[in-house]
Amino acid sequence: MISVAAAIFILTYAGVAVGRIPGLMLDRTGIALLGAIAMVVFGVVTVEQAANAVDVSTILLLYALMIVSAQLRLGGFYTWAVLKSTAFLEYPRTFLFSVMVLSAVLSAILANDIVCLAFTPVLTVTLLSARVNPVPFLIGLAMASNIGSAATIIGNPQNMLIGQMGRLDFGQFIAWCGPPSMAALLAAYLLICRLYRGRFAVSGPGQELSKNGVWPEFNAWQSGKGLMAAAVLMVLFFSPVPREYAAIGVAGVLLCSRKLRSRNMLELIDWHLITLFCALFVIIQGIVAYDIPAAVIAHLGRYSIDPGNLFILTGVSAVMSNMVSNVPAVILLIQFINPADPSAWHVLAVSSTFAGNLILIGSIANLIVIEQARNFGIAIGFKEHARAGIPVTLISLAILCGWILLTS
Numbered sequence: 001m002i003s004v005a006a007a008i009f010i011l012t013y014a015g016v017a018v019g020r021i022p023g024l025m026l027d028r029t030g031i032a033l034l035g036a037i038a039m040v041v042f043g044v045v046t047v048e049q050a051a052n053a054v055d056v057s058t059i060l061l062l063y064a065l066m067i068v069s070a071q072l073r074l075g076g077f078y079t080w081a082v083l084k085s086t087a088f089l090e091y092p093r094t095f096l097f098s099v100m101v102l103s104a105v106l107s108a109i110l111a112n113d114i115v116c117l118a119f120t121p122v123l124t125v126t127l128l129s130a131r132v133n134p135v136p137f138l139i140g141l142a143m144a145s146n147i148g149s150a151a152t153i154i155g156n157p158q159n160m161l162i163g164q165m166g167r168l169d170f171g172q173f174i175a176w177c178g179p180p181s182m183a184a185l186l187a188a189y190l191l192i193c194r195l196y197r198g199r200f201a202v203s204g205p206g207q208e209l210s211k212n213g214v215w216p217e218f219n220a221w222q223s224g225k226g227l228m229a230a231a232v233l234m235v236l237f238f239s240p241v242p243r244e245y246a247a248i249g250v251a252g253v254l255l256c257s258r259k260l261r262s263r264n265m266l267e268l269i270d271w272h273l274i275t276l277f278c279a280l281f282v283i284i285q286g287i288v289a290y291d292i293p294a295a296v297i298a299h300l301g302r303y304s305i306d307p308g309n310l311f312i313l314t315g316v317s318a319v320m321s322n323m324v325s326n327v328p329a330v331i332l333l334i335q336f337i338n339p340a341d342p343s344a345w346h347v348l349a350v351s352s353t354f355a356g357n358l359i360l361i362g363s364i365a366n367l368i369v370i371e372q373a374r375n376f377g378i379a380i381g382f383k384e385h386a387r388a389g390i391p392v393t394l395i396s397l398a399i400l401c402g403w404i405l406l407t408s
Helices: 004-019 030-040 047-051 057-076 077-088 094-111 112-129 135-149 157-165 168-193 220-237 242-253 262-266 271-286 292-301 310-323 328-336 342-357 366-376 383-407
Strands: none
Touching: 004 271, 004 292, 004 328, 030 047, 030 271, 047 271, 057 077, 057 112, 057 157, 057 220, 057 242, 057 262, 057 271, 077 094, 077 112, 077 220, 094 112, 094 135, 094 168, 112 135, 112 366, 135 168, 135 342, 135 366, 135 383, 157 242, 157 271, 157 310, 157 328, 157 342, 168 342, 168 383, 220 242, 220 366, 242 262, 242 310, 271 292, 271 328, 310 328, 310 342, 310 383, 328 342, 342 366, 342 383
16 A cells, blocks of 8 residues: 555656646646545545545635735725835836835735735736836746745745644744845845846837726725734734634634625635645645655665755755645655754745745746736746746845854
């Protein structure tokens, strides 16, 4: 049965890495779900073990924060925030700085994917209408959202998982992960400014694009409710109240609205991501049940490769996050993390998130920005993204390694 578990795991993660199976219309989530089904059907885990393998607290936290983000999106807060920053549009570098800082801060508090989903349309239309090249700003938006989300436990799905599984303190997480994130954000901004020097303007007349149906109108009351909910959550996260209880309670209050339909809010939940999480939990349980991760650690030890070494962990996390995406990479790598070492959990969170900027398919946030921009005729290809993504990621990881030295 060990060989069956290992085979299902290898085939599933290979499929997740490739992103598809020839001849089938399966994406990464579908492949992961198929792997989880195989673990049950072939008897590697029972149905009860599969259900118990899912970390419900992580799923609840992720689900609840998506509802809070949905409230802000439907209330038009994201639209209002971007449009307010257009006061700096006459100065492209200042505007780029404001967009990246805004994206990073909001991504640290809310799900970075939804921030990109809400920001991209209004940012693209605004820039095209003003005859400004949208490419550096869209790349900056995606990279800043990834970097900013590394600073907190609730910034992105993999951090939520790490925070819940490692039982990490919210304040200590920010204190450790915040400084390298801020330094990496500044480095990314300076690098993008240098790469696009003299290329911020576009030739020809500005494009008059209609915003009808592109983004929600700003509603002060609904946006205020979302901001109040986020503020309450931040306070509760610093308290002894379990994060999942606090988040789902606040989300429940937001659903009790006289204006916003709960159906509209729930439509913004990323059910594919939640399904991916559940499937990966089951797949990992299949190999953990037969002590395969422990055997791998023992084997690596013979070659003096210690996953407990923070620098090795940084490199492995960055490579795997780009091979199979950061969520599958983190769910696997936490099996090799010492539960009593908070620094290892922090390093895994920051490195896996920073790695998302390396290539176009490195993070969901990148893909959201690219796909949304394509709807407005803006093409950002693999090579264009890599020109900024590769150096930004290498510099960010170097900053992380420097921070490890300073704090060790």
